[in-house]
Amino acid sequence: MEEAKKLQTIQPIVFRQLQNSFEHGRLAHAYLFEGDQGTGKAELALWFAKHQFCLNLQEEMPCETCNNCLRITSKDHPDVVEIEPDGQSIKVDQIRALQSELTKSGFESAKKVVIIHQAEKMNTNSANSLLKFLEEPPANFMIILETQSLGKILPTIRSRCQIIHFQALSTERLQSRLEAEQIPEKTAKLLANLTNSYTKAVEISKDEWFNEARDVVIQWFNYLEKNDPQAFIYVQKKMVRTFKDKAQQQLAFEMLAYFVKEKRDQVMRQNQIGVEKYNYLLEDVLFASQKLEANVSFQNIAEQITLHIVYA
Template sequence: MEKTWEQLEEYQPTVLKMVGNSLKKNRVAHAYLFEGSRGTGKKEVGLLLAKSLFCQQSQDFKPCNECANCRRISSGNHPDVHLIEPDGQSIKKWQIQELQEEFSKTGVESNRKIYLINHADKMTANAANSLLKFLEEPSSQTVAILLTEQIHRILNTILSRCQVLSFKPLAPKVISQQLTGEGVSSAIASLVANTTNNLEEARQLSTDSWFGQSRTLVIQLYETLNTRPTNAFFFLQDQWLPHFKEKEQLGFGLDILLLIYKDLLYIQLGDEEKVVFHDQIDSFKHYALQTSTRRISEQITALLEAKRRLSTNMNPHLLMEQLLLRLQEGLKFV
Protein backbone atom coordinates (compact mmCIF):
# COMPACT_ATOMS: atom_id res chain seq x y z
CA MET A 1 0.00 0.00 0.00
CA GLU A 2 1.33 3.41 -0.97
CA LYS A 3 2.22 5.80 1.85
CA THR A 4 0.14 8.97 1.99
CA TRP A 5 1.58 12.42 2.59
CA GLU A 6 0.34 12.29 6.21
CA GLN A 7 2.01 8.93 6.86
CA LEU A 8 5.37 10.06 5.50
CA GLU A 9 4.99 13.28 7.47
CA GLU A 10 5.10 11.17 10.65
CA TYR A 11 8.43 9.72 9.47
CA GLN A 12 10.05 12.95 8.32
CA PRO A 13 8.10 16.03 9.48
CA THR A 14 10.85 18.58 8.68
CA VAL A 15 11.49 17.24 5.17
CA LEU A 16 7.78 17.06 4.30
CA LYS A 17 7.24 20.58 5.58
CA MET A 18 10.00 21.94 3.35
CA VAL A 19 8.79 20.01 0.30
CA GLY A 20 5.21 21.11 1.00
CA ASN A 21 6.23 24.77 1.24
CA SER A 22 8.06 24.54 -2.10
CA LEU A 23 4.98 23.05 -3.76
CA LYS A 24 2.61 25.61 -2.23
CA LYS A 25 4.76 28.52 -3.35
CA ASN A 26 5.45 26.90 -6.74
CA ARG A 27 9.17 27.07 -6.01
CA VAL A 28 10.21 23.49 -6.62
CA ALA A 29 14.00 23.30 -6.98
CA HIS A 30 15.65 22.02 -10.17
CA ALA A 31 17.67 19.50 -8.14
CA TYR A 32 17.32 17.92 -4.71
CA LEU A 33 19.66 15.69 -2.76
CA PHE A 34 17.89 13.51 -0.20
CA GLU A 35 20.49 12.18 2.24
CA GLY A 36 20.12 9.91 5.25
CA SER A 37 20.51 6.34 6.42
CA ARG A 38 18.78 3.38 4.80
CA GLY A 39 15.11 2.92 5.63
CA THR A 40 14.32 6.57 6.40
CA GLY A 41 11.90 7.10 3.49
CA LYS A 42 14.07 8.95 0.93
CA LYS A 43 12.80 7.06 -2.11
CA GLU A 44 9.19 7.19 -0.91
CA VAL A 45 9.35 10.98 -0.46
CA GLY A 46 11.00 11.34 -3.89
CA LEU A 47 8.16 9.44 -5.52
CA LEU A 48 5.66 11.44 -3.45
CA LEU A 49 7.14 14.68 -4.81
CA ALA A 50 6.86 13.31 -8.35
CA LYS A 51 3.22 12.43 -7.74
CA SER A 52 2.54 15.91 -6.35
CA LEU A 53 3.79 17.40 -9.62
CA PHE A 54 1.79 15.06 -11.86
CA CYS A 55 -1.32 14.26 -9.79
CA GLN A 56 -4.59 14.84 -11.63
CA GLN A 57 -6.70 15.39 -8.53
CA SER A 58 -4.39 16.60 -5.78
CA GLN A 59 -5.83 18.31 -2.73
CA ASP A 60 -3.85 21.50 -2.26
CA PHE A 61 -0.39 20.09 -3.07
CA LYS A 62 -0.84 16.55 -1.71
CA PRO A 63 -1.19 13.73 -4.28
CA CYS A 64 -4.24 11.47 -4.19
CA ASN A 65 -2.30 8.19 -4.76
CA GLU A 66 -5.30 6.99 -6.77
CA CYS A 67 -5.39 8.81 -10.15
CA ALA A 68 -3.84 7.30 -13.28
CA ASN A 69 -0.65 9.35 -12.95
CA CYS A 70 -0.13 8.47 -9.28
CA ARG A 71 -0.70 4.79 -10.00
CA ARG A 72 1.71 4.80 -12.95
CA ILE A 73 4.42 6.49 -10.87
CA SER A 74 3.92 3.89 -8.14
CA SER A 75 4.32 1.05 -10.65
CA GLY A 76 7.26 2.71 -12.44
CA ASN A 77 5.35 3.14 -15.68
CA HIS A 78 5.00 6.91 -16.02
CA PRO A 79 6.76 8.01 -19.25
CA ASP A 80 8.01 11.30 -17.77
CA VAL A 81 9.28 9.94 -14.44
CA HIS A 82 12.56 8.00 -14.59
CA LEU A 83 14.27 6.05 -11.82
CA ILE A 84 17.96 5.18 -12.18
CA GLU A 85 19.43 2.40 -10.05
CA PRO A 86 23.06 1.15 -9.98
CA ASP A 87 23.94 -1.22 -12.82
CA GLY A 88 25.74 -3.81 -10.73
CA GLN A 89 27.98 -2.03 -8.24
CA SER A 90 27.79 1.43 -9.79
CA ILE A 91 25.84 3.88 -11.91
CA LYS A 92 27.55 4.02 -15.31
CA LYS A 93 28.16 6.91 -17.67
CA TRP A 94 25.87 5.35 -20.32
CA GLN A 95 22.95 5.44 -17.87
CA ILE A 96 23.30 9.21 -17.42
CA GLN A 97 23.81 9.73 -21.16
CA GLU A 98 20.69 7.70 -21.90
CA LEU A 99 18.81 9.89 -19.42
CA GLN A 100 20.10 13.04 -21.11
CA GLU A 101 18.96 11.77 -24.51
CA GLU A 102 15.53 10.96 -23.12
CA PHE A 103 15.20 14.39 -21.55
CA SER A 104 16.25 16.17 -24.73
CA LYS A 105 12.95 15.00 -26.20
CA THR A 106 9.65 16.73 -25.53
CA GLY A 107 7.72 15.26 -22.61
CA VAL A 108 5.36 12.50 -23.65
CA GLU A 109 2.35 13.96 -21.84
CA SER A 110 3.62 17.34 -20.62
CA ASN A 111 6.77 19.41 -20.65
CA ARG A 112 7.61 18.36 -17.11
CA LYS A 113 10.14 15.58 -16.53
CA ILE A 114 11.45 14.12 -13.29
CA TYR A 115 14.31 11.74 -12.63
CA LEU A 116 15.38 10.01 -9.43
CA ILE A 117 18.89 8.63 -9.02
CA ASN A 118 19.02 6.06 -6.24
CA HIS A 119 22.40 5.53 -4.53
CA ALA A 120 23.77 8.61 -6.29
CA ASP A 121 27.05 8.13 -4.39
CA LYS A 122 27.68 5.02 -6.53
CA MET A 123 28.08 6.98 -9.76
CA THR A 124 31.38 6.40 -11.53
CA ALA A 125 33.55 9.50 -12.02
CA ASN A 126 32.47 9.69 -15.67
CA ALA A 127 28.80 9.33 -14.74
CA ALA A 128 29.10 12.06 -12.09
CA ASN A 129 30.75 14.43 -14.58
CA SER A 130 28.02 13.74 -17.13
CA LEU A 131 25.36 14.45 -14.51
CA LEU A 132 27.13 17.66 -13.54
CA LYS A 133 26.82 18.97 -17.09
CA PHE A 134 23.14 18.03 -17.00
CA LEU A 135 22.62 19.92 -13.72
CA GLU A 136 24.45 23.00 -14.99
CA GLU A 137 21.88 23.55 -17.75
CA PRO A 138 18.54 22.69 -16.13
CA SER A 139 15.28 22.92 -18.02
CA SER A 140 12.64 24.94 -16.20
CA GLN A 141 10.39 21.86 -16.22
CA THR A 142 13.00 19.29 -15.15
CA VAL A 143 13.41 18.13 -11.55
CA ALA A 144 16.31 15.94 -10.40
CA ILE A 145 16.11 14.00 -7.14
CA LEU A 146 19.32 12.35 -5.96
CA LEU A 147 19.19 9.84 -3.11
CA THR A 148 22.20 8.86 -1.00
CA GLU A 149 23.17 7.22 2.28
CA GLN A 150 26.74 8.58 1.98
CA ILE A 151 26.66 12.29 1.23
CA HIS A 152 30.43 12.56 1.73
CA ARG A 153 30.90 10.62 -1.51
CA ILE A 154 28.96 13.15 -3.60
CA LEU A 155 31.05 15.63 -5.61
CA ASN A 156 31.01 19.12 -4.06
CA THR A 157 30.21 20.54 -7.50
CA ILE A 158 27.05 18.41 -7.57
CA LEU A 159 26.18 19.24 -3.96
CA SER A 160 26.38 22.96 -4.68
CA ARG A 161 23.70 22.60 -7.38
CA CYS A 162 21.23 20.69 -5.20
CA GLN A 163 18.92 21.60 -2.37
CA VAL A 164 20.00 19.16 0.34
CA LEU A 165 17.32 17.67 2.58
CA SER A 166 18.52 15.50 5.48
CA PHE A 167 16.38 12.54 6.55
CA LYS A 168 16.56 11.83 10.27
CA PRO A 169 16.57 8.34 11.83
CA LEU A 170 13.02 7.19 12.53
CA ALA A 171 11.66 7.57 16.07
CA PRO A 172 10.99 4.31 17.96
CA LYS A 173 7.26 5.15 18.20
CA VAL A 174 6.99 5.46 14.41
CA ILE A 175 8.74 2.13 13.80
CA SER A 176 6.71 0.37 16.50
CA GLN A 177 3.40 1.63 15.07
CA GLN A 178 4.43 0.63 11.56
CA LEU A 179 5.36 -2.91 12.64
CA THR A 180 2.23 -3.48 14.70
CA GLY A 181 0.22 -2.23 11.73
CA GLU A 182 1.89 -4.98 9.70
CA GLY A 183 0.87 -7.64 12.19
CA VAL A 184 3.95 -7.82 14.44
CA SER A 185 3.18 -8.36 18.14
CA SER A 186 3.42 -5.19 20.20
CA ALA A 187 6.03 -6.79 22.50
CA ILE A 188 8.41 -7.60 19.63
CA ALA A 189 7.64 -4.32 17.82
CA SER A 190 8.50 -2.28 20.92
CA LEU A 191 11.86 -4.00 21.40
CA VAL A 192 12.78 -3.91 17.70
CA ALA A 193 11.94 -0.19 17.52
CA ASN A 194 14.36 0.48 20.37
CA THR A 195 17.07 -1.68 18.81
CA THR A 196 17.27 -0.08 15.36
CA ASN A 197 16.03 3.13 13.73
CA ASN A 198 16.06 1.51 10.29
CA LEU A 199 12.59 0.39 9.21
CA GLU A 200 13.85 -2.24 6.76
CA GLU A 201 16.16 -3.75 9.38
CA ALA A 202 13.32 -3.58 11.92
CA ARG A 203 11.11 -5.66 9.62
CA GLN A 204 13.85 -8.27 9.28
CA LEU A 205 14.47 -8.45 13.03
CA SER A 206 10.76 -8.76 13.80
CA THR A 207 10.58 -12.03 11.85
CA ASP A 208 13.97 -13.37 13.02
CA SER A 209 13.52 -16.31 15.39
CA TRP A 210 17.01 -15.70 16.84
CA PHE A 211 15.94 -12.19 17.83
CA GLY A 212 12.75 -13.47 19.47
CA GLN A 213 14.73 -16.07 21.40
CA SER A 214 17.24 -13.38 22.44
CA ARG A 215 14.44 -11.36 24.01
CA THR A 216 13.24 -14.39 25.96
CA LEU A 217 16.74 -15.28 27.20
CA VAL A 218 17.48 -11.73 28.37
CA ILE A 219 14.25 -11.61 30.38
CA GLN A 220 15.06 -15.05 31.84
CA LEU A 221 18.56 -13.94 32.84
CA TYR A 222 17.17 -10.86 34.56
CA GLU A 223 14.54 -12.90 36.44
CA THR A 224 17.16 -15.47 37.44
CA LEU A 225 19.40 -12.73 38.85
CA ASN A 226 16.50 -11.53 40.98
CA THR A 227 14.82 -14.75 42.06
CA ARG A 228 17.48 -17.49 41.84
CA PRO A 229 20.86 -15.69 41.86
CA THR A 230 22.80 -18.89 42.56
CA ASN A 231 21.48 -20.32 39.25
CA ALA A 232 22.65 -17.33 37.20
CA PHE A 233 26.07 -18.77 36.39
CA PHE A 234 24.57 -22.08 35.35
CA PHE A 235 22.11 -20.19 33.11
CA LEU A 236 25.03 -18.25 31.65
CA GLN A 237 26.90 -21.44 30.75
CA ASP A 238 23.91 -23.52 29.68
CA GLN A 239 21.83 -21.04 27.68
CA TRP A 240 23.28 -17.52 27.38
CA LEU A 241 26.72 -18.21 25.91
CA PRO A 242 25.54 -20.92 23.45
CA HIS A 243 23.02 -18.41 22.05
CA PHE A 244 25.15 -15.25 22.04
CA LYS A 245 28.19 -16.93 20.48
CA GLU A 246 29.86 -14.06 18.62
CA LYS A 247 31.03 -10.78 20.14
CA GLU A 248 28.50 -8.83 18.08
CA GLN A 249 25.70 -11.12 19.27
CA LEU A 250 26.82 -10.79 22.88
CA GLY A 251 26.86 -7.01 22.53
CA PHE A 252 23.32 -7.22 21.21
CA GLY A 253 22.27 -9.25 24.26
CA LEU A 254 23.82 -6.65 26.57
CA ASP A 255 21.95 -3.90 24.72
CA ILE A 256 18.64 -5.66 25.37
CA LEU A 257 19.54 -6.25 29.03
CA LEU A 258 20.39 -2.55 29.32
CA LEU A 259 16.88 -1.68 28.13
CA ILE A 260 15.42 -3.68 31.04
CA TYR A 261 17.36 -1.66 33.61
CA LYS A 262 16.34 1.55 31.87
CA ASP A 263 12.73 0.38 32.11
CA LEU A 264 13.16 0.04 35.88
CA LEU A 265 14.34 3.65 36.03
CA TYR A 266 11.36 4.83 33.98
CA ILE A 267 9.02 2.96 36.34
CA GLN A 268 10.65 4.54 39.39
CA LEU A 269 10.36 7.97 37.79
CA GLY A 270 6.69 7.39 36.92
CA ASP A 271 7.45 7.61 33.18
CA GLU A 272 5.84 4.32 32.19
CA GLU A 273 5.06 5.46 28.62
CA LYS A 274 8.77 5.03 27.82
CA VAL A 275 8.90 1.42 29.05
CA VAL A 276 10.05 -0.93 26.26
CA PHE A 277 9.05 -4.26 27.84
CA HIS A 278 5.47 -3.16 28.46
CA ASP A 279 4.26 -6.78 28.62
CA GLN A 280 6.57 -7.29 31.63
CA ILE A 281 5.63 -4.09 33.44
CA ASP A 282 3.88 -5.76 36.40
CA SER A 283 6.88 -7.92 37.32
CA PHE A 284 9.27 -5.03 36.64
CA LYS A 285 7.24 -2.82 39.01
CA HIS A 286 7.71 -5.46 41.69
CA TYR A 287 11.49 -5.42 41.17
CA ALA A 288 11.65 -1.62 40.90
CA LEU A 289 9.99 -1.20 44.30
CA GLN A 290 12.62 -3.43 45.92
CA THR A 291 15.65 -1.45 44.82
CA SER A 292 16.93 2.12 44.70
CA THR A 293 17.52 4.49 41.82
CA ARG A 294 21.19 4.60 42.81
CA ARG A 295 21.44 0.80 42.64
CA ILE A 296 19.86 0.70 39.16
CA SER A 297 22.24 3.45 38.02
CA GLU A 298 25.18 1.35 39.23
CA GLN A 299 23.86 -1.67 37.32
CA ILE A 300 23.48 0.42 34.15
CA THR A 301 27.06 1.64 34.61
CA ALA A 302 28.19 -1.98 34.95
CA LEU A 303 26.47 -2.90 31.70
CA LEU A 304 27.99 0.04 29.85
CA GLU A 305 31.42 -0.90 31.18
CA ALA A 306 30.91 -4.49 30.02
CA LYS A 307 29.97 -3.21 26.56
CA ARG A 308 33.18 -1.18 26.47
CA ARG A 309 35.33 -4.11 27.61
CA LEU A 310 33.69 -6.36 25.04
CA SER A 311 35.36 -4.29 22.31
CA THR A 312 38.76 -5.26 23.74
CA ASN A 313 40.22 -8.76 23.66
CA MET A 314 38.70 -9.74 27.00
CA ASN A 315 37.36 -13.28 27.21
CA PRO A 316 33.53 -13.08 26.79
CA HIS A 317 32.90 -15.83 29.35
CA LEU A 318 34.99 -14.06 32.01
CA LEU A 319 33.43 -10.71 31.12
CA MET A 320 29.91 -12.10 31.62
CA GLU A 321 30.81 -13.76 34.92
CA GLN A 322 32.20 -10.49 36.27
CA LEU A 323 29.12 -8.64 35.00
CA LEU A 324 26.76 -11.05 36.78
CA LEU A 325 28.65 -10.57 40.04
CA ARG A 326 28.42 -6.81 39.69
CA LEU A 327 24.73 -6.87 38.79
CA GLN A 328 24.04 -9.06 41.85
CA GLU A 329 26.24 -7.50 44.45
CA GLY A 330 27.55 -4.21 43.10
CA LEU A 331 31.12 -5.53 42.94
CA LYS A 332 33.69 -3.62 40.91
CA PHE A 333 35.33 -5.07 37.82
CA VAL A 334 38.82 -6.36 38.59
Protein backbone atom coordinates (compact mmCIF):
# COMPACT_ATOMS: atom_id res chain seq x y z
CA MET A 1 0.00 0.00 0.00
CA GLU A 2 2.98 2.31 0.48
CA GLU A 3 3.73 2.01 -3.23
CA ALA A 4 0.17 3.05 -4.02
CA LYS A 5 0.51 6.15 -1.83
CA LYS A 6 3.74 7.10 -3.58
CA LEU A 7 2.23 6.67 -7.05
CA GLN A 8 -0.88 8.58 -6.03
CA THR A 9 1.36 11.47 -4.97
CA ILE A 10 3.35 11.42 -8.22
CA GLN A 11 0.42 11.08 -10.65
CA PRO A 12 -2.88 11.64 -8.80
CA ILE A 13 -5.03 11.98 -11.94
CA VAL A 14 -3.60 8.90 -13.67
CA PHE A 15 -3.77 6.88 -10.45
CA ARG A 16 -7.45 7.72 -9.96
CA GLN A 17 -8.21 6.99 -13.62
CA LEU A 18 -6.63 3.53 -13.45
CA GLN A 19 -8.13 2.78 -10.04
CA ASN A 20 -11.61 3.58 -11.39
CA SER A 21 -10.98 1.16 -14.25
CA PHE A 22 -10.04 -1.56 -11.75
CA GLU A 23 -13.06 -0.93 -9.54
CA HIS A 24 -15.53 -1.00 -12.44
CA GLY A 25 -13.86 -3.81 -14.37
CA ARG A 26 -13.31 -1.64 -17.43
CA LEU A 27 -9.83 -2.63 -18.52
CA ALA A 28 -8.52 -2.24 -22.07
CA HIS A 29 -6.28 -4.84 -23.66
CA ALA A 30 -3.75 -2.18 -24.71
CA TYR A 31 -2.57 0.99 -22.98
CA LEU A 32 -0.18 3.71 -24.10
CA PHE A 33 1.48 5.53 -21.19
CA GLU A 34 2.76 8.87 -22.52
CA GLY A 35 4.86 11.43 -20.64
CA ASP A 36 8.30 12.81 -19.87
CA GLN A 37 11.10 10.71 -18.44
CA GLY A 38 10.77 10.15 -14.72
CA THR A 39 7.04 10.88 -14.42
CA GLY A 40 6.20 7.43 -13.05
CA LYS A 41 5.23 5.55 -16.24
CA ALA A 42 7.41 2.50 -15.58
CA GLU A 43 6.41 2.31 -11.91
CA LEU A 44 2.70 2.54 -12.70
CA ALA A 45 3.06 -0.09 -15.44
CA LEU A 46 4.50 -2.54 -12.90
CA TRP A 47 1.83 -1.57 -10.37
CA PHE A 48 -0.77 -2.26 -13.06
CA ALA A 49 0.76 -5.69 -13.65
CA LYS A 50 0.72 -6.43 -9.93
CA HIS A 51 -3.00 -5.70 -9.89
CA GLN A 52 -3.52 -8.48 -12.42
CA PHE A 53 -1.61 -11.09 -10.43
CA CYS A 54 -1.81 -10.03 -6.77
CA LEU A 55 -2.96 -12.85 -4.49
CA ASN A 56 -4.34 -10.50 -1.86
CA LEU A 57 -5.92 -7.39 -3.39
CA GLN A 58 -6.87 -4.83 -0.75
CA GLU A 59 -9.52 -2.31 -1.79
CA GLU A 60 -8.67 -3.10 -5.43
CA MET A 61 -4.99 -2.34 -4.80
CA PRO A 62 -2.03 -4.75 -4.94
CA CYS A 63 -0.85 -5.78 -1.49
CA GLU A 64 2.87 -5.47 -2.46
CA THR A 65 3.76 -8.33 -0.10
CA CYS A 66 2.43 -11.53 -1.69
CA ASN A 67 4.66 -13.84 -3.70
CA ASN A 68 3.41 -12.56 -7.05
CA CYS A 69 3.82 -8.87 -6.15
CA LEU A 70 7.34 -9.45 -4.87
CA ARG A 71 8.35 -11.38 -7.99
CA ILE A 72 6.98 -8.65 -10.27
CA THR A 73 8.96 -6.07 -8.31
CA SER A 74 12.12 -8.15 -8.78
CA LYS A 75 11.20 -8.75 -12.46
CA ASP A 76 11.00 -12.48 -11.88
CA HIS A 77 7.39 -13.32 -12.79
CA PRO A 78 7.12 -15.51 -15.91
CA ASP A 79 3.79 -14.03 -17.01
CA VAL A 80 4.96 -10.40 -16.88
CA VAL A 81 7.17 -9.72 -19.89
CA GLU A 82 9.18 -6.51 -20.24
CA ILE A 83 10.85 -5.39 -23.47
CA GLU A 84 13.62 -2.78 -23.63
CA PRO A 85 15.38 -1.39 -26.71
CA ASP A 86 18.15 -3.61 -28.04
CA GLY A 87 20.78 -0.96 -28.60
CA GLN A 88 19.19 2.08 -30.25
CA SER A 89 15.92 0.42 -31.27
CA ILE A 90 13.33 -2.24 -30.54
CA LYS A 91 13.85 -4.74 -33.33
CA VAL A 92 11.32 -6.83 -35.22
CA ASP A 93 12.85 -10.05 -33.86
CA GLN A 94 12.00 -8.89 -30.34
CA ILE A 95 8.35 -8.40 -31.30
CA ARG A 96 8.22 -11.73 -33.14
CA ALA A 97 9.65 -13.48 -30.09
CA LEU A 98 7.00 -11.75 -28.00
CA GLN A 99 4.24 -12.91 -30.35
CA SER A 100 5.49 -16.48 -30.14
CA GLU A 101 5.56 -16.25 -26.36
CA LEU A 102 2.05 -14.87 -26.13
CA THR A 103 0.50 -17.63 -28.22
CA LYS A 104 1.28 -19.92 -25.30
CA SER A 105 -0.80 -20.10 -22.15
CA GLY A 106 0.42 -18.31 -19.07
CA PHE A 107 2.90 -20.26 -17.02
CA GLU A 108 1.07 -19.78 -13.73
CA SER A 109 -2.29 -18.32 -14.78
CA ALA A 110 -4.32 -17.65 -17.91
CA LYS A 111 -3.14 -14.03 -17.94
CA LYS A 112 -0.12 -12.35 -19.48
CA VAL A 113 1.02 -8.73 -19.19
CA VAL A 114 3.57 -7.18 -21.55
CA ILE A 115 5.32 -3.87 -20.88
CA ILE A 116 7.26 -2.28 -23.76
CA HIS A 117 9.54 0.48 -22.51
CA GLN A 118 10.57 3.36 -24.80
CA ALA A 119 8.07 2.21 -27.41
CA GLU A 120 8.98 5.17 -29.63
CA LYS A 121 12.18 3.26 -30.42
CA MET A 122 10.35 0.57 -32.38
CA ASN A 123 11.56 0.62 -35.97
CA THR A 124 9.10 0.43 -38.86
CA ASN A 125 9.17 -3.36 -39.09
CA SER A 126 8.75 -3.95 -35.37
CA ALA A 127 5.93 -1.39 -35.15
CA ASN A 128 4.06 -3.02 -38.04
CA SER A 129 4.60 -6.44 -36.51
CA LEU A 130 3.14 -5.24 -33.21
CA LEU A 131 0.22 -3.63 -35.04
CA LYS A 132 -0.80 -6.95 -36.58
CA PHE A 133 -0.77 -8.46 -33.12
CA LEU A 134 -2.87 -5.66 -31.62
CA GLU A 135 -5.50 -6.11 -34.32
CA GLU A 136 -6.25 -9.63 -33.06
CA PRO A 137 -5.02 -9.79 -29.45
CA PRO A 138 -5.20 -13.13 -27.65
CA ALA A 139 -7.57 -13.55 -24.73
CA ASN A 140 -6.38 -12.58 -21.23
CA PHE A 141 -3.57 -10.53 -22.74
CA MET A 142 -2.69 -6.97 -21.76
CA ILE A 143 0.03 -4.76 -23.22
CA ILE A 144 1.35 -1.46 -21.88
CA LEU A 145 3.42 0.71 -24.19
CA GLU A 146 5.49 3.37 -22.46
CA THR A 147 6.78 6.37 -24.41
CA GLN A 148 8.22 9.86 -24.03
CA SER A 149 7.21 10.81 -27.58
CA LEU A 150 3.62 10.10 -28.56
CA GLY A 151 4.18 11.53 -32.04
CA LYS A 152 6.70 8.78 -32.85
CA ILE A 153 4.14 6.03 -32.28
CA LEU A 154 2.27 4.89 -35.41
CA PRO A 155 -1.22 6.45 -35.53
CA THR A 156 -2.66 2.99 -36.19
CA ILE A 157 -1.06 1.72 -32.97
CA ARG A 158 -2.24 4.77 -31.02
CA SER A 159 -5.80 4.20 -32.22
CA ARG A 160 -5.79 0.69 -30.77
CA CYS A 161 -4.58 1.76 -27.33
CA GLN A 162 -6.13 3.66 -24.47
CA ILE A 163 -3.79 6.62 -24.10
CA ILE A 164 -2.90 7.69 -20.57
CA HIS A 165 -1.20 11.09 -20.30
CA PHE A 166 1.35 11.52 -17.49
CA GLN A 167 1.77 15.11 -16.36
CA ALA A 168 5.20 16.58 -15.67
CA LEU A 169 5.88 16.48 -11.95
CA SER A 170 5.28 19.71 -10.06
CA THR A 171 8.26 21.12 -8.17
CA GLU A 172 6.66 20.17 -4.85
CA ARG A 173 5.86 16.59 -5.88
CA LEU A 174 9.30 16.05 -7.34
CA GLN A 175 10.95 17.40 -4.20
CA SER A 176 8.85 15.08 -2.03
CA ARG A 177 9.73 12.11 -4.18
CA LEU A 178 13.44 12.92 -4.02
CA GLU A 179 13.30 13.31 -0.24
CA ALA A 180 11.64 9.89 -0.06
CA GLU A 181 14.81 8.55 -1.71
CA GLN A 182 16.87 9.97 1.18
CA ILE A 183 18.13 12.98 -0.76
CA PRO A 184 18.62 15.88 1.71
CA GLU A 185 15.85 18.49 1.71
CA LYS A 186 17.97 21.40 0.45
CA THR A 187 19.47 19.32 -2.35
CA ALA A 188 16.06 17.89 -3.27
CA LYS A 189 14.57 21.38 -3.48
CA LEU A 190 17.43 22.61 -5.68
CA LEU A 191 17.15 19.60 -8.00
CA ALA A 192 13.37 19.99 -8.26
CA ASN A 193 13.93 23.55 -9.45
CA LEU A 194 16.55 22.52 -12.01
CA THR A 195 14.56 19.73 -13.70
CA ASN A 196 11.06 18.23 -13.67
CA SER A 197 12.43 14.74 -14.35
CA TYR A 198 12.78 12.42 -11.37
CA THR A 199 15.22 10.18 -13.22
CA LYS A 200 17.40 13.13 -14.23
CA ALA A 201 17.31 14.59 -10.73
CA VAL A 202 18.46 11.33 -9.15
CA GLU A 203 21.19 11.00 -11.76
CA ILE A 204 22.44 14.53 -11.03
CA SER A 205 22.36 13.96 -7.27
CA LYS A 206 24.77 11.04 -7.61
CA ASP A 207 27.25 13.06 -9.67
CA GLU A 208 30.23 14.11 -7.54
CA TRP A 209 30.88 17.00 -9.92
CA PHE A 210 27.40 18.40 -9.26
CA ASN A 211 27.88 18.45 -5.50
CA GLU A 212 31.19 20.27 -5.90
CA ALA A 213 29.73 22.66 -8.49
CA ARG A 214 26.80 23.52 -6.22
CA ASP A 215 29.20 24.49 -3.42
CA VAL A 216 31.26 26.60 -5.84
CA VAL A 217 28.17 28.56 -6.92
CA ILE A 218 27.09 29.03 -3.31
CA GLN A 219 30.49 30.51 -2.44
CA TRP A 220 30.39 32.85 -5.43
CA PHE A 221 26.91 33.97 -4.41
CA ASN A 222 28.15 34.62 -0.88
CA TYR A 223 30.88 36.90 -2.24
CA LEU A 224 28.41 38.73 -4.49
CA GLU A 225 25.93 39.16 -1.67
CA LYS A 226 28.57 40.80 0.54
CA ASN A 227 29.96 42.97 -2.27
CA ASP A 228 33.27 41.20 -1.66
CA PRO A 229 35.92 41.91 -4.36
CA GLN A 230 37.05 38.29 -3.97
CA ALA A 231 34.07 37.43 -6.15
CA PHE A 232 36.04 38.66 -9.17
CA ILE A 233 39.12 36.56 -8.33
CA TYR A 234 36.86 33.59 -7.57
CA VAL A 235 35.47 33.68 -11.10
CA GLN A 236 38.97 33.35 -12.52
CA LYS A 237 40.33 30.79 -10.07
CA LYS A 238 37.30 28.58 -9.38
CA MET A 239 34.26 29.21 -11.57
CA VAL A 240 36.05 28.94 -14.91
CA ARG A 241 37.86 25.77 -13.83
CA THR A 242 34.71 24.10 -12.52
CA PHE A 243 32.28 24.94 -15.33
CA LYS A 244 34.06 23.94 -18.53
CA ASP A 245 31.45 23.24 -21.20
CA LYS A 246 28.33 25.16 -22.17
CA ALA A 247 25.91 22.75 -20.46
CA GLN A 248 27.79 23.06 -17.18
CA GLN A 249 27.97 26.83 -17.56
CA GLN A 250 24.22 27.09 -18.12
CA LEU A 251 23.73 24.97 -15.01
CA ALA A 252 25.93 27.39 -13.05
CA PHE A 253 23.64 30.30 -13.94
CA GLU A 254 20.52 28.22 -13.25
CA MET A 255 21.82 27.34 -9.78
CA LEU A 256 22.79 30.94 -9.09
CA ALA A 257 19.32 32.12 -10.16
CA TYR A 258 17.78 29.59 -7.75
CA PHE A 259 19.90 30.75 -4.79
CA VAL A 260 19.19 34.41 -5.58
CA LYS A 261 15.42 33.77 -5.72
CA GLU A 262 15.52 31.86 -2.44
CA LYS A 263 17.36 34.67 -0.65
CA ARG A 264 15.19 37.38 -2.21
CA ASP A 265 12.03 35.59 -1.10
CA GLN A 266 13.46 35.20 2.39
CA VAL A 267 14.20 38.93 2.57
CA MET A 268 10.68 39.74 1.36
CA ARG A 269 9.07 37.43 3.94
CA GLN A 270 11.03 39.13 6.71
CA ASN A 271 10.18 42.61 5.39
CA GLN A 272 13.86 43.45 5.27
CA ILE A 273 15.48 46.20 3.20
CA GLY A 274 17.55 45.25 0.18
CA VAL A 275 15.20 43.32 -2.08
CA GLU A 276 16.24 45.51 -5.02
CA LYS A 277 19.78 44.19 -4.90
CA TYR A 278 18.58 40.61 -5.41
CA ASN A 279 16.27 41.70 -8.20
CA TYR A 280 19.19 43.37 -9.99
CA LEU A 281 21.33 40.28 -9.54
CA LEU A 282 18.54 38.00 -10.74
CA GLU A 283 18.05 40.14 -13.83
CA ASP A 284 21.77 39.89 -14.58
CA VAL A 285 21.77 36.12 -14.12
CA LEU A 286 18.74 35.54 -16.36
CA PHE A 287 20.30 37.73 -19.04
CA ALA A 288 23.55 35.77 -18.64
CA SER A 289 21.96 32.60 -20.04
CA GLN A 290 20.98 34.48 -23.19
CA LYS A 291 24.51 35.82 -23.58
CA LEU A 292 25.92 32.32 -23.20
CA GLU A 293 23.64 31.08 -25.98
CA ALA A 294 24.97 33.95 -28.11
CA ASN A 295 28.49 32.54 -27.58
CA VAL A 296 29.75 35.22 -25.21
CA SER A 297 32.43 33.56 -23.06
CA PHE A 298 31.41 32.24 -19.66
CA GLN A 299 34.26 34.07 -17.93
CA ASN A 300 33.30 37.40 -19.48
CA ILE A 301 29.67 37.00 -18.45
CA ALA A 302 30.53 36.00 -14.87
CA GLU A 303 32.98 38.90 -14.57
CA GLN A 304 30.36 41.35 -15.88
CA ILE A 305 27.89 40.13 -13.26
CA THR A 306 30.53 40.56 -10.56
CA LEU A 307 31.46 44.07 -11.69
CA HIS A 308 27.82 45.13 -11.84
CA ILE A 309 26.98 43.83 -8.35
CA VAL A 310 30.20 44.33 -6.37
CA TYR A 311 31.33 47.61 -7.87
CA ALA A 312 27.97 49.19 -8.62
